[in-house]
Amino acid sequence: MKAGVLPVIYTPNANIMSSRENQKKYDVCVIGGGYMGAAVSLGLVQAGADVLMIDKVSKTHKASRANFGLVWSQSKGSGNRPYARLSAQAVREFSPFVDNLEEACGFDVELRLGAGLVLSLGEQEFAARSAALETLHQEATANGETHPSELLDRRQVQDLVGKAILGDQVTGGSFSSIDGDVNPLLLLKAIRKMYQKKGGTFTQGCEVNHLLRNNAHYQITTSSGTIEADKIVLAAGLGNISLCSKLGMKIPVVPQKGQLLVTERVKPFLPLPFSGIRQTGCGSIMIGYTQENTGFDTNTTVTAAAQLAKRAMQIFPALQHIRVVRSWASLRILTADGLPIYDEIENYPGCYVLTSHSCVTLASLHSSLLPPWILGGQKPASIEGFNLERFNVTV
Numbered sequence: 293m294k295a296g297v298l299p300v301i302y303t304p305n306a307n308i309m310s311s312r313e314n315q316k317k318y319d320v321c322v323i324g325g326g327y328m329g330a331a332v333s334l335g336l337v338q339a340g341a342d343v344l345m346i347d348k349v350s351k352t353h354k355a356s357r358a359n360f361g362l363v364w365s366q367s368k369g370s371g372n373r374p375y376a377r378l379s380a381q382a383v384r385e386f387s388p389f390v391d392n393l394e395e396a397c398g399f400d401v402e403l404r405l406g407a408g409l410v411l412s413l414g415e416q417e418f419a420a421r422s423a424a425l426e427t428l429h430q431e432a433t434a435n436g437e438t439h440p441s442e443l444l445d446r447r448q449v450q451d452l453v454g455k456a457i458l459g460d461q462v463t464g465g466s467f468s469s470i471d472g473d474v475n476p477l478l479l480l481k482a483i484r485k486m487y488q489k490k491g492g493t494f495t496q497g498c499e500v501n502h503l504l505r506n507n508a509h510y511q512i513t514t515s516s517g518t519i520e521a522d523k524i525v526l527a528a529g530l531g532n533i534s535l536c537s538k539l540g541m542k543i544p545v546v547p548q549k550g551q552l553l554v555t556e557r558v559k560p561f562l563p564l565p566f567s568g569i570r571q572t573g574c575g576s577i578m579i580g581y582t583q584e585n586t587g588f589d590t591n592t593t594v595t596a597a598a599q600l601a602k603r604a605m606q607i608f609p610a611l612q613h614i615r616v617v618r619s620w621a622s623l624r625i626l627t628a629d630g631l632p633i634y635d636e637i638e639n640y641p642g643c644y645v646l647t648s649h650s651c652v653t654l655a656s657l658h659s660s661l662l663p664p665w666i667l668g669g670q671k672p673a674s675i676e677g678f679n680l681e682r683f684n685v686t687v
């Protein structure tokens with residue numbers, strides 16, 4: 293097993309900052325070129341803004357390059373209807389979002405929507421899944437809405453997965469007819485490429501070190517020079533912790549490690565994606581993912597790999613004949629309540645903090661919903677509650 297080897301995303305025309313970029317003043321500078329920064333930057337240039345997106349090269353695998361690639365709504369938002377709504381809306385907007393990207397970029401990002409399953413092993417897990425789904429449905433109904441998922445028993449799941457024979461312990465699961473998956477590396481490449489095609493500037497390999505508000509605009513000091521922008525967007529994942537501290541603010545964001553496995557390529561045998569098991573376009577099976585609170589550590593462990601492999605083989609015994617070729621771990625970006633932060637910092641007008649888990653799923657919405665607000669429009673009511681105030685954060 294090779295630990296931690298990931299393909300690099302080639303981003304044409306991303307460069308070290310030139311003297312022209314150094315001297316220019318931008319409408320918006322977006323710090324972070326992962327899923328959050330890239331999706332928002334794309335929406336900003338599409339709305340006509342002059343945008344610079346800056347992304348530092350990192351030694352560890354950032355979540356945007358190391359995630360599982362699910363476009364998923366069915367398990368999101370228990371206890372928080374606005375988040376359940378955002379997730380479902382993002383998934384529903386995914387197809388047109390990807391159609392535009394593929395047309396502009398000329399390559400396929402391997403999007404499959406229309407079916408996604410969360411499987412249960414044993415009666416206890418099935419009962420817990422059933423209860424979780426019941427809560428999501430009740431909360432939707434109480435708001436005059438529906439939740440896009442249903443509970444399936446073992447026989448119904450087996451009918452859906454066809455030739456992929458289920459292990460004896462599989463009891464059933466939840467199914468969503470809107471969820472799916474995508475190649476997350478190709479999708480990120482497409483978002484960045486379209487952003488640049490629309491006129492956005494992308495500087496890769498450059499770190500933002502200091503932020504200063506000066507005469508109603510911002511000075512951004514980077515490892516390659518200082519630039520100016522009317523507005524700044526902090527979309528740097530866990531890097532937002534350090535960026536916010538430069539403005540005197542402690543943002544309640546912590547890392548959570550997720551390890552996953554990738555197998556050798558095999559003929560297609562999984563007809564749809566599962567939470568934790570999916571077959572990629574090139575035939576590999578991805579098996580995930582742990583949830584470990586081990587700080588900023590991104591080491592893989594054999595113990596975690598063995599647990600992941602064991603569960604996957606309990607679900608699909610045929611996997612025991614397929615070799616694991618790679619494993620990596622990366623860090624989720626989690627707020628104290630697990631929900632997004634979309635806010636403008638009160639004492640720093642024009643400085644926006646954006647952070648969320650599930651930024652692959654939310655990419656379509658981040659690109660359409662956030663830019664008009666950042667460019668001076670009304671904050672959308674649907675994200676009003678995802679503010680800094682709920683954590684009593686002060687600057």
Ligand SMILES: Cc1cc2nc3c(=O)[nH]c(=O)nc-3n(C[C@H](O)[C@H](O)[C@H](O)COP(=O)(O)OP(=O)(O)OC[C@H]3O[C@@H](n4cnc5c(N)ncnc54)[C@H](O)[C@@H]3O)c2cc1C
Nearest residue numbers: 324326327328348356359360362500529531550650651653
């Ligand atoms: C194991 C795992 C599986 C996941 N699976 C899924 C999934 O199936 N579906 C889904 O929707 N989501 C999934 N996620 C979550 C998803 O990957 C993240 O929500 C998303 O990648 C976060 O994107 P981001 O841009 O906020 O952060 P990041 O990916 O961390 O990107 C931030 C970028 O900012 C840059 N940066 C940081 N500091 C600075 C600085 N000072 N100057 C310049 N640049 C800076 C970093 O180098 C980085 O490139 C998963 C995450 C993990 C870890």
